[in-house]
Amino acid sequence: MSDVIHLEFDVAGNNFVSAGTATNQVKDTLRNLGIPNQDVRRIAIAMYEAEINMVIHACGGKATADIYADKIEVVLEDHGKGIENIELAMQPGWSTASEDIRGLGFGAGMGLPNIKKYTDEFKIESEVGKGTKVYLRVNFS
C-alpha cells in the first residue's frame, strides 16, 4: 500500500576493492531522502558487514533494499557454502576466515553480532551447500 523505493545490487565475490558499493549506494539514497544521521549510520554498519560476509564467505550474491517512509529493509542472499551452526556463528569473535583473510583485516568475528546490535530486526537463514539469506531492518527515528 504505502510507497516504497526498491533498489537491487549484484555483489561480486572475492572482490575486496568493490566491496561496500551496495552499502554506499543505499547511504546515498538515504541522504537524498533526508533520513536522520544516526539511522544512516546504523544501516551503513549493518549492511556493510552483511555485504562483506557475502564477499568473503560466499562467492558474492544479490542485495535488495526496500525503503519506506519509516523504515528500511535489506535482504542479502547468496548461494555460497552456507553456515553450519548459526548459533556459533553469532558468537562474538567466532570466525572461520582463513589466515589470509585475517591478514587483510577481516575476520574478527564481530560481523554478525554487530548486525544484530545495530538493527531493529535481524534474521538469518542458511543451509550448508545451498547458501545464506540475511534480512535486516532499521526503523527511522
Next chain:
Amino acid sequence: MIKHNTVILDPDKCKGCITCMKRCPTEAIRVRNGKASVMYERCIGCGECVRLCPHQAKLPSYDPFDIIKDYKYKIALPAPSLYGQFENLTNVDYVLNGLLEIGFDDVYEVGRGANLCSELTKILFDRESFKKPVISTACPAILDLILVRFHELKPHLLELLAPVDIAAKLAIKRALDRGIPREDIGVFFISPCPAKVFALKQGIGVDKPYVNGVLSASEVYMQLLPVMKTVQLKPLTKLSVQGISWASSGGEAANCSREKYLAADGIENVIKVLNALEDGQLRNIEFIELNACVGGCVGGVMNVENPFVAKARIRELRRKLPLRFNELADEGQSLDFYKWERVPELKDVYALSTDRVTAMKKMMEIEKIFKNLPHRDCGMCGAPSCRAFAEDLVNGVIPSDSKCMYKDYDE
C-alpha cells in the same frame, strides 16, 4: 566587491568538454549551453576541476596582490607549503625577509600555528573524551565535504581552529601589542588552494574572519623571486619540524601523539576512507588526517611546483630546524583561544526535500526515469551520470523536456 566563489570559469576558454564534470567529487558541475557551470552550494573548493581542465578554463578565485595596499600595517601569513616552491632554498628566512621586501610590515608563519595545533592536539587527546577516531579539520575542502555529505561523522571533527586562523589571531595580537591601531592592521594568507580562500573569507569555525585577504602562492612567488637573491637576512623564522611537516600529507598525523593514525590524501581516496569510517571499518584508528590534494598542501592548485618535488625540498629544509617549540607556554593563552569559536553547521544540499514523504515521491520519480535511461553515463546531456540527469529533471534544475540523446525516457 569581488564575489568569492571557489573557482571561476573563463567562458572563452571552456570548450564544454566534460572532463571537470565527470571528475567532480561532489557532482557539483553541469555543462549548460556548451559551458561548464558550478552549483556552488555543492562545491567544496577541492580544486580538482582546476587541476584537470585541459584548457585552463577553470581558475581558482583569490585576491589580487594589490589588496594589501588597503591597509597601513600589512601582515603576511605564509603557508608551510610555500617554502617548497623555491629551488635551492637553504634557509626559510630568505622567504620571510623577501616578504618584508615586497611590501609587508610583518610576517607570522602559519607553520607556527601548525606547531601550536600539534601541541594542542596532544593535550586535548589526554584531557578530552574524543569520539574516536578524531578527524583533522585543517583542510577546509575536507571539512566542507563532511558538512555536506558525511553528516554522521560530525562528532569526530577536531574542534580546533586551523593553523592559519591561529597564526592570524596571534599576529593581530602582536601588532596590537606594538601599538598599531586595529583598523590599520591587514592580515593576508599566502594560500596554496581555493578552498582556503573561500574558507577564510567566510570564516569557518570563527565568529568573523581574521584574515583580510587571501593571496595566491604562485602570484606571491613571482614577486618574491627577484628580491630573494639580494635580500638582507635577518633571523625571523620560528619554524619547527613539527610545524613545517604540515605542508605534506602525514605531517599532522605523525605529530598527534597517537600511534594508531591514518593519513589519506587526494579527494577520491579521502572519500573512500570516510565511507569506510561510516561503515564501521576503522575501529582501531585514533586519528585521521585527510587532505583533498594529492601529497597534502604541497599539492594545492595555486602552487608553482610539482607536489613531490616540493615535498622533497621541505624534507631537506626540515633537517636544519628544531623538532618542536613549546609555544603554548610562551603565548600564555587559554585553550579556548585556539578552539572553534562557533561550530560550523551541517549543510543540507543532498536532501530532495525537508519533508520525507515529498522526498520519497521525488526519489521514486528519479528511479523511474533512471531505469529507462541507457546507463552509459556519457555526459552528453550535461549531467555527470544518468542518475544525476534524472535527479536534475525531478529537481527542476533543467527544463522538463530535456532529452537523453540515446533514449527517449518518456515511455
